[in-house]
Amino acid sequence: MKNIVILISGRGSNMEAIVRAQIPGARIAAVISNRPDAGGLDFAVRQGIAARVVDHKAYPAREAFDAALAEEIDAHSPDLVVLAGFMRVLTDAFVSRYAGRLINIHPSLLPSFPGLHTHRRALEAGVRVHGTTVHFVTPTLDCGPVVIQAVVPVLADDDEDSLSARVLVQEHRIYPQAVRWFVEGRLQLTAAGGVRVKDETAGLDGWTVPPVEA
Numbered sequence: 001m002k003n004i005v006i007l008i009s010g011r012g013s014n015m016e017a018i019v020r021a022q023i024p025g026a027r028i029a030a031v032i033s034n035r036p037d038a039g040g041l042d043f044a045v046r047q048g049i050a051a052r053v054v055d056h057k058a059y060p061a062r063e064a065f066d067a068a069l070a071e072e073i074d075a076h077s078p079d080l081v082v083l084a085g086f087m088r089v090l091t092d093a094f095v096s097r098y099a100g101r102l103i104n105i106h107p108s109l110l111p112s113f114p115g116l117h118t119h120r121r122a123l124e125a126g127v128r129v130h131g132t133t134v135h136f137v138t139p140t141l142d143c144g145p146v147v148i149q150a151v152v153p154v155l156a157d158d159d160e161d162s163l164s165a166r167v168l169v170q171e172h173r174i175y176p177q178a179v180r181w182f183v184e185g186r187l188q189l190t191a192a193g194g195v196r197v198k199d200e201t202a203g204l205d206g207w208t209v210p211p212v213e214a
């Protein structure tokens, strides 16, 4: 059984999608929020999952917050730490501690639109396709090896709300998929900084580049 710790800051719909996926071999050991008022905590409690708060406002500096957060995470012996709408920039020390077992979902097709307000920026840029990315976390923000991406069209009458809703549907598909691959031991980080997924039906040695969802 692999222990999963999920970090949230708000509504927690991606966390909920992962919990509801009931991935064989995965145990959601804890949901941790940096905000006491995060809506997703209620869902975790109702599911009987350990729900914890490490309030970033209680710490004078990023380093102290990350150390307290790591202590709470490690109390649940995580095999995988999942950032699901966790809106804090993490220190290099924190990222290194969980290297290879820390993943994030970002609401754009990285490397386009790292950072905040991705849907608004996609609309302003006039792109025809937008989407979401699950990636391993590395010290550079929104820049780690890509596990899986999903693409959605940008429609002529889209606004931020309609576009983000379309992307969110895909987030709820690809994040449980990425966690499932990890739990099944089917993800491999390559020396070149990419990710391969084990697929017995693929040619050669059975390792392939993850497909794009659309």
Ligand code: GAR
Pocket (backbone or CB within 6 Å): 008, 009, 010, 011, 012, 013, 014, 015, 084, 085, 086, 087, 105, 106, 107, 115, 168, 171
């Ligand atoms: C999601 O769209 C996720 O991609 C985004 O926050 C939202 C959280 O929604 N994450 C980031 O922007 C990280 N930089 P949720 O709380 O309902 O899962």
